[in-house]
Amino acid sequence: MSADIDLIIERISNFSSNTINDILKIEESTSIGRPNDITLKEMHLIEAVAKAMKYGSTARALDIATALRIAPGTLTAAVNQLEKKGYLIKSRDELDRRSVCISLTAAGEVAREQHQAFHKELAEEITSTIGTEDARSIIRSMEIAHTFYLKKEAALKKGMVKILADSTCDINLEGAAQLNATILPMSISFGDKLYRQYVDLSSSDFYKLLAESKALPVTSQLTPFTLEQSYREATSGGDEVVAIHLSSALSGTYQSAVLAAREVPGVYAVDSRSATIGSALLVRIASNLRDTGMEAAEIARRLAILGERVIVIAYIPTLKYLVRGGRLSVTAGIIGSMLNTYPLISVRDGVVKNEGKVRGKKLACLEIARRVKAEGIDEEYGVVFGHAAAPEDMEKLKDTLADIVANCESSDYEIGAVIGTHTGPGAVGIAFIKRLETSIANV
Secondary structure, three states, X not given: OHHHHHXXXXXXXXXXXXXXXXXXXXXXXXXXXXXXXXXXXXXXXXXXXXXXXXXXXXXXXXXXXXXXXXXXXXXXXXXHHHHHHOOEEEEEOOOOOOOEEEEEOHXXXXXXXXXXXXXXXXXXXXXXXXXXXXXXXXHHHHHHHHHHHHHHHHHHOOOOEEEEEEHHXXXXXXXXXXXXEEEEOOEEEEOOEEEEEOOOEOHHHHHHHHHHOOOOOEEEOOOHHHHHHHHHHHHOOOOEEEEEEOOOOXXXXXXXXXXXXXXXXXXXXXXXXXXXHHHHHHHHHHHHHHHOOOOHHHHHHXXXXXXXXXXXXXXXXXXXXXXXXXXXOHHHHOOOOOOOEEEEEXXXXXXXXXXXXXXXXXXXXXXXXXXXXXXXXXHHHOEEEEEOOOHHHHHHHHHHOOOXXXXXXXXXXXXXXXXXXXXXXXXXXXXXXXXXXXXXXXX
16 A cells, blocks of 8 residues: 555656646647747736636736736736737726726637637546546645645745735624634714724624614725725734725725725735625635635635625515615515515625515525525535524524535624614524536536
8 A cells, every 4th residue: 555655646746847847838839729929928917817807897917917926017018018919908097097907808808718718628638538536636636736835835935814804794803813814893873973893882782772773873984094004004014914895896895995905015805795794704714725824815816706606695574774775776675564574685796686585484594595505505615604683593594504504614693783784683694605516617
């Protein structure tokens, strides 16, 4: 057995030191999988621009340089060359005229499609030769190798990675301490009285005030100035920061974070594309990735990808708070006023959606379980349960979902003041990362 292990280790070592190098040299010295006038490094730049453009028409040059691990000056020279060739276009950021944005031309998109088609052909060749099970093992091996290199790289760097999140993630100070994360408090006003979430207003105190108040409280987003101060403090010792914020479709806080991060080197702002326990799940994932030795830029990149798949499904006693707070339109909020009716909502793709209604909490739990099972949980990332002043109801939901989440790491959080303003008391739900469909592309 020992001889077999030694042989395998020798073959892996040979593959990593010789075979991979040979593959890269062939791809670099030929034009397979790309137009003749584009180098392999330029092709990687085109791919990076396309990924960074996913949620907008342009991509920030600084973000692309960070993703490619190259200096901004090196990026500028490469972009200028590809612009001359007709594959990229430079422009000024509308929100910050000092920053350069980059986008693909039609020719750039064609080049990217050609490159993707080549690697899809390679994936099909591998899976047709060795089968999907062995292909999964190869993918897993490459992921381990990637993590190994990230750990080695992180060990060479000074400082550490800090995880920051605004308090809409609904992780209280105790929970944040367990994750070694920092929570930036949002503000809530009841009349002329201003509170900071988790600093001088606990979740339980908030729901008491909500019940006593005749008007809805007012929440305030974090400003670029406030965030810049927090970021500078967090990076003062040479550390890098991953800052996770409420969905940009629900608040301007993420845009404030982008502006602030541009002023503070080493800060990576992440749009969670979620809220409350969905954001909390990403904070926990970020904490776990940091503990593996992963650097801030890579953590932020992975969170951006996972943000596309994070889903929150919950039931609430009424939609009136969401309608009054502007998170749902009046039309979307119209629902029967029958006794014991519970609206179902979700947060996906960054927005709140009305998913219908059911009669009674038991049926609400069963319907959530049905929908979670239909979506499919990626068990690698676990789940987060949450409640708004309804811990017993949350336990009932957990019991209903017990079989579905049996193999998942699980955490519980109470929905706090900022999000609770829009849900009201009684909300109960689950957050998870949607499982990817099995295919050649993601074996």
